[in-house]
Amino acid sequence: MVDFCGIELRHPVINGSGTFDAIAARRAFGDELLDEFPFSAFVSKTITPEPRAGNPPPRLWETPSGLINSIGLPNKGLDGFLADDLPQLAELPVPLIVSVMGTSHDEFSRLVDGVGGRDEVAAIELNVSCPNVKSGLIVGESPEEAKSLLGAIKPLTDRPLIVKLTPNVADPVPVAEAAAEGGADAVSLINTLRAVAFDPDKADRWLGGGSGGLSGPAVRAVALAQVHSVASSVSVPVVAMGGISTGRDAAEMLGAGAALVAVGTESFRDPAAGARIADELDAELARISG
């Protein structure tokens, strides 16, 4: 068992937000999904205050050992999530972490208030990759914005707050430190790296949303560097993600100071990847401890 912010987890492998839809997966795989759930906690897709349709297609582009996505956070909005999705996610055999994103302190407050009071929710992840409409600054790129956001929402909930850090900064450490000072209980990284796919025939970007985010093994070395820097600088637990495909990859992240690892793009290639990586990690840790 692993203790993460007071939550007991069966093993240290969870999913990255937006990379596994447990409700859709149950349609595809039936109740075997509940019996063999691949992750020790489930992180929801990001919820916004109002419903979003997401970006126009095309939304995906394969790169060498990676994937660019431009999905645009489609979701049912807070009310739709609470009414339709939360009861279904509560049937999962693992703790639920809900990811939320707002464009102001007010929006974040509404989201944290809405999900934080529900018994089904074990923790909240803050997606801070969006600009604050008041300052125009992306919260996850600005230590001041991050600290001020945490100050505003920390008092609203007793649930652990995890701040999802962006890798699209010169150095993720100042934002991680500011989030921890503001009251974050944990940080998670990395989000995707900003990327584009180009269509030379049209001399234009190929994805419907313009730019997107790169994930997969292509970003793993970058993720490892940032996880190592952040874990060396903050005392809160770090959830590491970015191209983890094997138990060996996960062991490297734990060795770099992470408390948990999250699997994302690898689940696309194998829906049971989380469970496989947890097993491989077990063997890897047994080997290391000799």
Added chain:
Amino acid sequence: MRAPRLGERVIAPLGRRRCEVTRNLASGGYRIFSAVDPTGPEPAAGQFYMLATDSGWGGDGGRPYLARAFSVADAERQEGGVRLDFLVQAVGPGTSRLAALEPGEELWVHGPLGRPFAPPREVAEEAAGAILVGGGIGVAPLAIWRRQLLAAGIPARVLLGFRDRVNSGGLDLFDCSEIRLASEDGHTGHHGFVTDLLAVLLEGDDAASAAVYACGPPAMLEAVRGMCAERGVACELAMEAPMACGFGACFGCAIPHVDGGYVRLCVDGPVLRGDEIETALVPGSGH
């Protein structure tokens, strides 16, 4: 376990499986390869699998990286599991690797996934039955659908169209001579589009009771959708979109829905009714 009804969605095992490739044959300009799924169920027609080879996947410059979605062309339970047949044309790094599979090699699969074809609502003797319209590599799911329809006693007429000799094949999947063919270059069958053949059938008195099933390039699907909508004929389209996962995780395969917003082709499709979409011409589809 109860055998699924015709057109009922079959649930997939959770994990991917390693399957042994048993054959890889040329079929016109395409290839038909088969692999035996040791533990999976028999799929429904219109469902698909995510495929990746065990070796040489990503070996050349890091691509292919993701698994590739393929409609199943036929399937049969046999000793050791379920034989799955797929039709492939080598066009990119994924399809080129799959087209080069050799017997004895191993293939990773997860599936069967997605919403299958639904049987015609009207199967009375005087009803026109099913009309299957395939274009290019899209003929694949119509082979298993035709076999399942005929086994259920539902008449099915098959119309297949190809661009030219190189971009044609898969006829070996159909075990009859009652297929009407069209080719854009005139090398076989009607010189023109497969939709020309469909137009003739839809002029019959019984056309309103027909059910059209189509799979092919976006322009063909859009023509079929428009013709059926105009004549009030039920139609189902097996569509394609860039897809990373196949089970609703990545949200990549979004198709605009007629009610607004998007549906995910992998869990809400790949088979959609013509009246569920405004157009089959979706940016990125068929790419």
